[in-house]
Amino acid sequence: MSSSSRLGLSYLAPEQSQKHVTVNEGLRRLDAIVQLTVKSRTTTAQPGSPADGDCYILPPGKTGAAWGPMADNAIAYFVDGAWQQLTPRTGWRAYSEADAKLYVRIAAGTWSEVTGSGAAGVAPNLLINGDFQINQRAFAGGALSAGVYGFDRWKAASGGANATLSGYTLTLASGELEQVVEPGLFGYASFASLAVTASVEDPSADLTVTFGSQSGTITAGSGRRSVTLTLGGGDSGNLSFKIKKASGSSVTFGRVKAEVGSAATAWQGRAEEAFLCRRYYERIVAQILGYNTAGQNHGASCFWQAKRTNPTMTRITNNYAFSEANCGSGPSTVTGLLPNGALFYRGVTSTGGVQFSELWEASAEL
CATH class of the missing domain: 2.60.40 (Immunoglobulin-like)
Known part of the structure; x- marks a missing residue:
C-alpha cells in the first residue's frame, strides 16, 4: 500500500530520495482536510483569482478548465497556483463561509446541513404533496387545462400540462405544473430576499423551476438534484412555484422539494400531509x-x-x-x-x- 486508506496520504518508501516532497504533499493535504472550511458549496463558476488554500464544494453544473472535469460534490482545493480535487468520504464535515453553516457528507454522495444535535438536518418542504401521492380528485393522469388541478395542490400553469404518475415517478409530457405557497403556513412573514433551494429526485432531463420572480435549472442526473434561487426583495406574499422541462421531450422526476436555505436536504414524508392538502x-x-x-x-x-x-x-x-x-x-x-x-x-x-x-x-x- 502506497498511501493511507482514509485520507490518501502518501507513505515514504524505503531509501526514498527527496523525502521532503512526499512529506510536504501530505502536510498540504492535511492542511486542507483538517478543520475543513470551504468558501461556498453553491458557486458554479471557477474563481478567476483564488487565494492559496481556498476550498470549494463543487455543485452540479460547475464550470471552468479545472473544475469542469472534477466530480460533483468533491472538494476543489487551490494550492501552489493550481486546483486539486479532494474526494471526500462519508462523514466528512465542512463549514461553509458563504452561509455560515456546517455540512456533512452523507452516503448518497451529497452534503447535508448539520443540526445542533449533530445529525443531518432535514428542512421543511414548502411544497405540499411534493410526491403527488394524495389525489382527492381521483385524477387519472393526462392533459390538464390551464388552472385545472390534478394531484392535490398541483395545477396546470397558464399553458396547460400533461402529467402522469407511476409509483413515485411523475412523467411531465408537456407544459408546466404550479403550486402557490403561503409563507405564513411555514412560519415566515415573507420569502423576500431568502435563498430557497428547489430539488427533485432522478430527473431524466433538465428542469426549469420558478419561484416568485426567480428561475433556475435543475440538471439531469441520479439522486437528489437541486438549484438554489435567491428571491427578490419584492417576492412577498403568496408565491407561485412552477416546474417544467427545460427543453425537448417528456421528463420524469420524483419527490419535489423547496426549502429555505442554500442546500438540498433529504426527502422526508410528513404524517400530516393529507391535512395540509385538505x-x-x-x-x-x-x-x-x-x-x-x-x-x-x-x-x-x-x-x-x-x-x-x-x-x-x-x-x-x-x-x-x-x-x-x-x-x-x-x-x-x-x-x-x-x-x-x-x-x-x-x-x-x-x-x-x-x-x-x-x-x-x-x-x-x-
Whole structure:
C-alpha cells in the first residue's frame, strides 16, 4: 500500500530520495482536510483569482478548465497556483463561509446541513404533496387545462400540462405544473430576499423551476438534484412555484422539494400531509336519512380539516351513497358556510321518511 486508506496520504518508501516532497504533499493535504472550511458549496463558476488554500464544494453544473472535469460534490482545493480535487468520504464535515453553516457528507454522495444535535438536518418542504401521492380528485393522469388541478395542490400553469404518475415517478409530457405557497403556513412573514433551494429526485432531463420572480435549472442526473434561487426583495406574499422541462421531450422526476436555505436536504414524508392538502380542498358527503315534516330538511357536514377561508362549494353528483326519496329536486342549497363546515337545505315533499345523499367539493385553493 502506497498511501493511507482514509485520507490518501502518501507513505515514504524505503531509501526514498527527496523525502521532503512526499512529506510536504501530505502536510498540504492535511492542511486542507483538517478543520475543513470551504468558501461556498453553491458557486458554479471557477474563481478567476483564488487565494492559496481556498476550498470549494463543487455543485452540479460547475464550470471552468479545472473544475469542469472534477466530480460533483468533491472538494476543489487551490494550492501552489493550481486546483486539486479532494474526494471526500462519508462523514466528512465542512463549514461553509458563504452561509455560515456546517455540512456533512452523507452516503448518497451529497452534503447535508448539520443540526445542533449533530445529525443531518432535514428542512421543511414548502411544497405540499411534493410526491403527488394524495389525489382527492381521483385524477387519472393526462392533459390538464390551464388552472385545472390534478394531484392535490398541483395545477396546470397558464399553458396547460400533461402529467402522469407511476409509483413515485411523475412523467411531465408537456407544459408546466404550479403550486402557490403561503409563507405564513411555514412560519415566515415573507420569502423576500431568502435563498430557497428547489430539488427533485432522478430527473431524466433538465428542469426549469420558478419561484416568485426567480428561475433556475435543475440538471439531469441520479439522486437528489437541486438549484438554489435567491428571491427578490419584492417576492412577498403568496408565491407561485412552477416546474417544467427545460427543453425537448417528456421528463420524469420524483419527490419535489423547496426549502429555505442554500442546500438540498433529504426527502422526508410528513404524517400530516393529507391535512395540509385538505386546508385547500376536500370532498364531503352531504346526506340526510330520517324523518321530517313537509318543506323542512336541513343537514350539516363538517370538514375533515378547516379551510384557510370559507370555501367554494360545488356539487359533484347526486344519489352518491343511496337514492333520494321524498325530497325536492336537487341540488341542495348551501345555507351556511364556515371554514370548518357547511349547512345544507333540501325541501321535503311530504311529512315522513326522507333521504338524500350528495357528493360535494369544498375548494379554498389559492
